[in-house]
Amino acid sequence: MHQPPSAPILNSFPSANELVESLAAFIVKLQKDSIDKKGRFTVAISGGSLPKQLKGLIGNASVKWDKWQVFYADERAVPLDHPDSNHKLCFDELFSKVPIPSTNIHTLDPSFIEDLEELSDHYEKELIREFAQKDSARFPVFDLILLGIGPDGHTASLFPGHELLAEEDRWVAYIEDSPKPPPKRITLTYPVINHAAQVAFVATGEGKVDMLSNILDKPEEGLPASRVKPVYPGQLYWFVDDAASAKVQYPRTPFRL
Template identity: 75%
Template sequence: MAATHQPPAAPILISFKGKDELVDSLAAFVAKASKESIDKRGKFTVAISGGSLPKLLGGLTKDPSVKWNKWHVYYVDERVVPLDHPDSNHKACVDLLWSKVSIPEDQIHPIDDNLLDDLEELSDAYEKELIREFAQKDSARFPIFDLILLGMGPDGHTASLFPGHELLSECDRWVAYLEDSPKPPPKRITFTYPVINHAARIVFVAAGGEKADTLKTVLDEPEAGLPSARVKPVFPGQLYWFVDDAAAAKVEFPRTPFKL
């Protein structure tokens, strides 16, 4: 009998009155996901994108229940800059998160900034980081993260997957590079959709009225094909949107009350 493929579950949209409530609820959600994964497998694998996400995750640093020594952290995308550069996603996470908690340094996986002059080698090296963690332990063709955390740009991009870019159709590589990002800096590496969509949980975080038009297009008009709308987790993965009321002001998509 031929295998049947379940369609992806509908996204879950959770909207909060303001950013403080969003930050606190997001922290509680991530802490619960962390506990469930650690209880089940003894570790928590998480990948984080850049932008405003590290700041919005700040509530986690106040939660004494989080077992940071069991976290294994990767970056969904990264700007091709030294790790101490202001544009570095890793630096933002170190400054706002990792420097404030007791996560072992060798369980945080930044890019190798000795390879910044060779984008292909840099992306290959980061893909090998994922292979070391996942290839021998999961039977799937792609890694299965416990949680991937994403942001959304005003143009609908997520990670470093931009509207109209050829990487939107990449389906083989785990990590790819680009040198023509429409947002500076132009050189970046990024997870591809197959890696993002195989996560057990995917959470988008979007706040502010400047995201309202884009969020409406992504959720109410997914056929428009914006990069964020192409995030569709493979069954049984689940996609969540944590947004504030300002970002969700124009959205007709049904909201779900927050509960742990």
């Protein structure tokens, strides 16, 4: 019998700096557990404001960058050095400042950006190479997926009312009509996100206050971020600051490792 998803754990911090430090400590602990267990740490990262929240990893001697395998939770169909590229954003904010081997960062193949089906298929093959030969699971099981939320409640490139919300088979899907530019993107699907061992949303600032309340207090509204429900024994965490959680009624959990 399938176990129901565990309830999300909401960690709210008085300041953005405390959030950054605690998020880094959380990631380092997951990394250690994963490396001890299987010799690697698999992570998927979104773009937006999220990469800036990972600065607590820079210069952190506990981070074993050579053991990380990094994928993108979603990516825009643009060259890797384009201002809209999530990879460029993550590279500028984080990866250019740490000793991670470039081969451990799995980018989209820019030669396919004109053909979204080929682009998403190629990225799915990257996932298969990393996961299918090492884990015998229907879907890849990331150690950690890090996500943000948009003002409309979207996460990754899963947007309200879009047909991709119902995707149940593909690991990577493409979208040609994103309501937020650029319109052409690829994204991990819910089956992949919800099979992760740990998923963490990061949201800061009073600009997120109404949306955060909607997602956590009214999950029945079915916003894309509300549909992130890791299957048991996976766990969903929220790392937010008090400005973002000011209207949330959902119970907070004191942060502890």
